Amino acid sequence: MASGDSLLDYMATQTINLGTIIHNYTICRQLAGGTECAGLVKADAYGMGIKHVAPALFHEANCRIFFVANFAEALKLRQILPEAVIYVLNGIFSSHVDFFISHNLRPVLNDLAQVILWQRISPENRPACAIHFDTGINRLGLSPKETAQFINDINLRKGLDISLIMSHLACSDDPEDPMNARQLADFKTITRSFPDIPASLANSGGILLGPDYHFDLVRPGLLMFGGNPSKGAMPKNIKIPFKILGKILQIRTIGAGQSVGYGATWTAKQPRHIATINIGYADGYSQMFNNCGWAYIKGVKVPVVGRVSMDMIAVDVTDVNPQEIGPECDVELLGPHITLEMAAEVSTLSQYEILTGVRERYQRIYIKNS
Numbered sequence: 001m002a003s004g005d006s007l008l009d010y011m012a013t014q015t016i017n018l019g020t021i022i023h024n025y026t027i028c029r030q031l032a033g034g035t036e037c038a039g040l041v042k043a044d045a046y047g048m049g050i051k052h053v054a055p056a057l058f059h060e061a062n063c064r065i066f067f068v069a070n071f072a073e074a075l076k077l078r079q080i081l082p083e084a085v086i087y088v089l090n091g092i093f094s095s096h097v098d099f100f101i102s103h104n105l106r107p108v109l110n111d112l113a114q115v116i117l118w119q120r121i122s123p124e125n126r127p128a129c130a131i132h133f134d135t136g137i138n139r140l141g142l143s144p145k146e147t148a149q150f151i152n153d154i155n156l157r158k159g160l161d162i163s164l165i166m167s168h169l170a171c172s173d174d175p176e177d178p179m180n181a182r183q184l185a186d187f188k189t190i191t192r193s194f195p196d197i198p199a200s201l202a203n204s205g206g207i208l209l210g211p212d213y214h215f216d217l218v219r220p221g222l223l224m225f226g227g228n229p230s231k232g233a234m235p236k237n238i239k240i241p242f243k244i245l246g247k248i249l250q251i252r253t254i255g256a257g258q259s260v261g262y263g264a265t266w267t268a269k270q271p272r273h274i275a276t277i278n279i280g281y282a283d284g285y286s287q288m289f290n291n292c293g294w295a296y297i298k299g300v301k302v303p304v305v306g307r308v309s310m311d312m313i314a315v316d317v318t319d320v321n322p323q324e325i326g327p328e329c330d331v332e333l334l335g336p337h338i339t340l341e342m343a344a345e346v347s348t349l350s351q352y353e354i355l356t357g358v359r360e361r362y363q364r365i366y367i368k369n370s
């Protein structure tokens with residue numbers, strides 16, 4: 001029910017527990033055996049709000065190294081954390097060089113052209129850089145041919161301040177996949193040519209693959225935010241730091257044969273109580289949840305029925321005590337009871353896509369107790 005007299009009390013909310021994110025970050029570090037641990041805060045900290053998440057990690061968890069996807073995210077983060085080390089995963093365009101220098105951003109150099117671009121800059125104010133070697137994901141990073149060139153031609157790294165060498169795993173969600181061991185072996189070989197430079201291979205899934213994958217720095221994202229990056233069981237100390245709550249707008253009783261929602265894709269077989277909730281696909285609640293999502297009301301898990309509309313969904317609340325529910329009543333769509341893993345499974349969306357799809361229409365509420 002509404003807790004105060006603010007108009008915002010009637011909006012759907014995304015509650016984010018910063019204490020739990022800090023807790024999960026600490027668990028990531030422990031799982032990585034105390035290896036240095038970066039904070040991955042791309043895509044607005046996986047939809048949790050970089051403005052709140054990054055300072056919490058920096059000031060309260062002693063996280064000093066951050067990765068963002070692009071230059072715009074890096075500028076935003078630099079304003080929030082003047083002292084942090086910031087790496088930009090997408091690399092660098094020549095037109096952005098001056099900004100990288102003036103805002104002390106470290107590019108992740110993804111091909112030899114970027115290496116040469118960075119090398120040509122006068123070293124006085126030039127930030128350090130990371131070199132990304134592609135060991136099989138074929139997305140970004142020096143190709144095997146470029147890697148060989150970079151290793152053999154000492155001129156290519158002359159004068160560069162390389163603070164990190166890295167690669168990225170393609171299949172870390174599946175411990176059984178032989179690609180992990182292949183990428184590990186290739187990356188190990190590369191690290192032998194750079195014995196004095198810190199190395200990094202593991203994202204969240206990579207952390208769970210074990211100590212061989214940890215090197216000098218791990219790069220968790222999803223695990224910090226309570227997702228399970230692996231097909232295996234969730235590490236038991238990881239907690240869910242967010243909750244998405246909608247509110248019941250209306251409850252109606254429908255008879256057998258009546259349908260719900262656009263396209264009339266769901267039809268009641270017996271009389272049912274249907275609650276309409278104030279969250280739809282414009283909030284990021286995807287139509288992939290049509291007729292298969294779940295919500296949680298007053299201790300009962302209830303199914304989404306019919307199609308997700310722009311601003312609403314309908315859930316079948318027949319199993320909930322009607323005395324306990326009515327308009328304004330809170331409904332969990334994602335959180336401790338409807339977990340990301342569960343939502344991903346029914347919708348076939350990835351946990352990453354569900355999290356980063358959360359739109360700003362929610363009223364975001366930050367809390368700090370762990």
Ligand SMILES: *Cc1c(COP(=O)(O)O)cnc(C)c1O
Pocket residue numbers: 040042089168202203204205219220221222223229
């Ligand atoms: C996004 C990303 C990560 C973090 O991945 P998670 O699976 O969320 O832990 C790590 N490294 C790179 C290069 C990435 O792009």
